[in-house]
Amino acid sequence: MSGKQAKLTVGDQSIDLPMYSGTLGPDVIDVKDVLAKGFFTYDPGFMATASCESKITFIDGDKGILLHRGYPIEQLATQSTYEEVCYLLLNGELPNQAQMQDFRHRIKNHTMVHEQLQFFYRGFRRDAHPMAVMCGVVGALSAFYHDSLDIRNPEHRQISAIRLIAKMPTIAAMCYKYSVGQPFVYPKNELDYSSNFLRMMFATPCDDYEVNPILARAMDRIFILHADHEQNASTSTVRMAGSTDANPFACIAAGIAALWGPSHGGANEAVLRMLSEIGTVKNVDDFVRRVKDKSDGTKLMGFGHRVYKNFDPRAKVMKQTCDEVLTALGIQDPQLELAMKLEEIALNDEYFISRKLYPNVDFYSGIILKAIGIPLNLFTVIFALGRTPGWIAHWQEMIANPYKIARPRQLYTGAVQRDYVSLQQR
Numbered sequence: 041m042s043g044k045q046a047k048l049t050v051g052d053q054s055i056d057l058p059m060y061s062g063t064l065g066p067d068v069i070d071v072k073d074v075l076a077k078g079f080f081t082y083d084p085g086f087m088a089t090a091s092c093e094s095k096i097t098f099i100d101g102d103k104g105i106l107l108h109r110g111y112p113i114e115q116l117a118t119q120s121t122y123e124e125v126c127y128l129l130l131n132g133e134l135p136n137q138a139q140m141q142d143f144r145h146r147i148k149n150h151t152m153v154h155e156q157l158q159f160f161y162r163g164f165r166r167d168a169h170p171m172a173v174m175c176g177v178v179g180a181l182s183a184f185y186h187d188s189l190d191i192r193n194p195e196h197r198q199i200s201a202i203r204l205i206a207k208m209p210t211i212a213a214m215c216y217k218y219s220v221g222q223p224f225v226y227p228k229n230e231l232d233y234s235s236n237f238l239r240m241m242f243a244t245p246c247d248d249y250e251v252n253p254i255l256a257r258a259m260d261r262i263f264i265l266h267a268d269h270e271q272n273a274s275t276s277t278v279r280m281a282g283s284t285d286a287n288p289f290a291c292i293a294a295g296i297a298a299l300w301g302p303s304h305g306g307a308n309e310a311v312l313r314m315l316s317e318i319g320t321v322k323n324v325d326d327f328v329r330r331v332k333d334k335s336d337g338t339k340l341m342g343f344g345h346r347v348y349k350n351f352d353p354r355a356k357v358m359k360q361t362c363d364e365v366l367t368a369l370g371i372q373d374p375q376l377e378l379a380m381k382l383e384e385i386a387l388n389d390e391y392f393i394s395r396k397l398y399p400n401v402d403f404y405s406g407i408i409l410k411a412i413g414i415p416l417n418l419f420t421v422i423f424a425l426g427r428t429p430g431w432i433a434h435w436q437e438m439i440a441n442p443y444k445i446a447r448p449r450q451l452y453t454g455a456v457q458r459d460y461v462s463l464q465q466r
Contacts, residue, residue: 080449097270104350117357122263126429150206151227154184161218170215171300179293200288201432208425213240234259254368265354268430274298278431280446308406309419311342315375342403358404
């Protein structure tokens with residue numbers, strides 16, 4: 041706590057409110073005491089409300105800074121691996137060689153899923169959205185792995201964390217295989233995390249898949265760049281579900297459901313749909329004109345960010361990765377040409393500059409995923425896979441410390457109390 045205090049004056053009442061200082065970021069005013077005075081605070085979208093204390097991730101949107109446990113995302117994405125970032129998020133420190141070897145070994149021991157889980161997939165229609173399937177399957181994991189669901193037991197929490205990180209690639213690949221009518225491919229633990237995922241996606245029993253190391257590294261970077269993003273909608277959902285003492289699999293399923301929304305995890309999918317609607321480069325100028333016309337209703341996807349008021353630090357790494365992938369594959373994609381034209385306009389047109397509409401991480405990640413061969417409807421599943429360690433880290437942090445069940449208040453504007461009138465008298 042800082043020595044400072046804030047004072048709230050309402051009419052002739054004065055309420056002293058303590059203030060807290062974090063290691064980074066603005067000071068925070070503790071408003072919980074206003075309830076005792078008969079007031080609530082009103083903050084739609086919780087844009088100015090800190091719902092928890094956390095040591096995991098820090099974002100400075102004005103400066104374009106994203107830190108995981110103090111480490112800049114640019115350094116992690118270019119020098120680390122996804123498994124190492126998972127360890128960092130869960131444990132607070134980067135691992136030494138022995139710790140990393142043990143962590144990888146534990147992950148590989150849990151990559152398979154219970155064989156009966158395949159019957160869950162068969163209960164869905166073939167054309168079901170993969171996010172619907174993933175949400176259902178992850179929620180069902182507690183029915184198969186109920187030997188470690190005591191959330192008060194640190195060892196149980198750790199086992200569940202390892203299981204989720206290990207099994208999410210398998211579950212995601214099974215979602216894809218089921219949708220295209222191909223047999224499920226079992227994990228091959230001699231491969232690294234991202235290579236294993238790509239093989240489970242694209243290998244078949246009659247034709248194995250040789251993993252391109254450039255694509256595997258690109259996939260690893262995509263996972264890293266999506267691993268955590270502070271108190272976003274899905275992470276806050278995981279924390280809120282966790283505050284009821286729900287099991288970790290149910291909490292992560294809740295996060296997946298929240299991520300599904302096009303304003304959150306579906307943004308990179310929306311970018312590709314936008315590029316398809318534009319069609320060709322010759323239509324870009326007309327599209328931009330319609331974006332600028334407020335009465336037209338045309339939306340520009342993949343540009344700007346609710347948090348970052350500067351350049352999205354993840355987008356810089358994603359752009360570099362995009363260039364590497366397309367060069368390695370020798371792809372001349374018309375949609376890439378479109379995307380680069382839009383990027384050029386956004387970075388030079390005063391309309392976009394003044395409104396901070398710069399390319400964000402979703403703008404480039406969608407192009408990379410398409411180049412790798414990931415179908416459009418699986419983009420958000422990839423996001424959920426990458427975000428899993430962040431969700432688990434926040435869930436673990438909350439459970440390991442004192443917490444209260446989440447219970448937001450409301451500004452009620454409905455009818456005042458009135459008496460029931462029977463149907464015959466209405």
